[in-house]
Amino acid sequence: MKLILVGGFLGSGKSTAIKEATLLLKQRNMSTGVITNDQGEQLVDSRFVKTPNVPSLEVPNGCFCCNYEDLHNCITVLQTTVKPEIIFAESVGSCTDLVATVVKPLSLAFDKIEIIVSIFVDATLVESVFQESMLFSKNVSYIYKKQLEEADILILNKIDLLTPEQIKRVKDKISSLFPDKTILLQNSQNERHIDNWIKIAGSLNPQERNSLKIDYDIYGAGEADLSWFDSIVEIHSKNKKALSCALKLIRKINQRLRKENIPIGHLKFLLSEGTHQHKISFTSSGLENLSFENGHWQKNNIELLINARAQCSPHQLKEAIYSQINNVASKNKVNILQKNTAVFIPGYPRPTHRIA
Ligand SMILES: Nc1nc2c(ncn2[C@@H]2O[C@H](COP(=O)(O)OP(=O)(O)OP(=O)(O)O)[C@@H](O)[C@H]2O)c(=O)[nH]1
Ligand SMILES: [Mg+2]
Incomplete structure (x- = not known):
């Protein structure tokens, strides 16, 4: 094997x-x-x-x-x-x-x-x-x-x-x-x-x-210079705006981190609706294309899984992302719910085994 x-x-x-x-x-x-x-x-x-x-x-x-x-x-x-x-x-x-x-x-x-x-x-x-x-x-x-x-x-x-x-x-x-x-x-x-x-x-x-x-x-x-932010976000809308709001949120989070000059390790998003899913990610170098084939998506309820890994404090990363979630929710009159949020610095590496 x-x-x-x-x-x-x-x-x-x-x-x-x-x-x-x-x-x-x-x-x-x-x-x-x-x-x-x-x-x-x-x-x-x-x-x-x-x-x-x-x-x-x-x-x-x-x-x-x-x-x-x-x-x-x-x-x-x-x-x-x-x-x-x-x-x-x-x-x-x-x-x-x-x-x-x-x-x-x-x-x-x-x-x-x-x-x-x-x-x-x-x-x-x-x-x-x-x-x-x-x-x-x-x-x-x-x-x-x-x-x-x-x-x-x-x-x-x-x-x-x-x-x-x-x-x-x-x-x-x-x-x-x-x-x-x-x-x-x-x-x-x-x-x-x-x-x-x-x-x-x-x-x-x-x-x-x-x-x-x-x-x-x-x-x-x-590792301690980096922060991790993971969250599941649900976007609910009554007029099929959930997907466009999710894309707005993705764009705004990316812009906000860049505006604050936060070096991005990897900013990844997984959009899910029913059996459909689509990954969008940004690295320090990358400009990501946000358009994709979504004609079959029902757009009233979208789940957005956010994984952000960046060089800043956990507090700064959380604030940058939360502010954009609140901004998109209030400006677009959609309901955004957050579940299972975790924000942390990876622990000191202590390997189970180390064979020199
Ligand atoms: N243009 C181009 N983009 C690539 C290539 N390989 C990966 N990507 C893009 O680079 C980004 C990151 O790719 P991933 O495969 O998620 O990277 P990863 O190493 O698994 O990231 P982590 O698991 O977070 O460490 C995504 O937007 C990919 O589409 C490539 O060869 N060319
Ligand atoms: Mg990976």
Whole structure:
């Protein structure tokens, strides 16, 4: 069994690639499974990656390394039920030190497991992270860089958003920093690129890996620079305005965070109505297109799942989002109800196991 451990910073494209890969492998009648992971509980990506007939499990409330037993149990469940040929396990985007805390313990625990560490990097952001004019704090950038060091395959993702000159510059930079790594230039929305990623992941089987040399205090400080906001919001309207109000709210939250110069790790929304769902997300680089095919949606009641990960205090993040919820509710005369809101800073990383 192959376990493709998919890491990389918030918003780098992990879930997009996993979703595309499972759809592609399903067409080929290959059995796969997915394990998602996050610091929070109400997760956009756990719902987004769900594909019919592809079992998906989640490890919520903390990273794989700090919830190692849960990850181990998810793999055992998949192994004893569907027996997938490939499991994709997406680690939370603020997590690193996977080799010491996840790969080595799993390799000891499971007899027939081949693990590949695939680290995604948003190619549109990588230069700013390595320059002094950093988008994120030094501590957050430390996590970002440590993640790259662990890759068996380093995926420079979103290359469709770069010019050929920019691609060359980013590729040269990363190749010079990591001359021994397998580096892929990828657009994760492109089936051919995803096929190539799966083939390469399938053909590699590294035996020897070095655990990171890492300072947990800087790592912990990087996580503490970030805040998480998760909430389920219900929008009710009597005149089919719920969807347009949800889109207004999404746009306004994004604008508000940018106006306050809050560096966005990943701002994700999942719109749901009946059996329909649609994910919209913003990263530091991205301009997201808010239009999508919604002719079949009933528009009186919409559920909006909000996952915001940003570099600011929990209070600032909560205020920015709440103010926009109140604003949209009062200006549009719709009823907006909030459920299951959680706002927090990820805890100090304390891995269950660490094999140096
Ligand atoms: N243009 C382009 N957009 C991409 C590509 N891959 C992902 N995206 C977009 O990037 C955004 C973030 O993608 P996700 O797959 O949610 O990122 P993630 O790494 O799972 O994010 P977290 O789980 O929050 O860490 C979404 O808007 C995707 O549609 C790509 O190759 N090209
Ligand atoms: Mg994801």
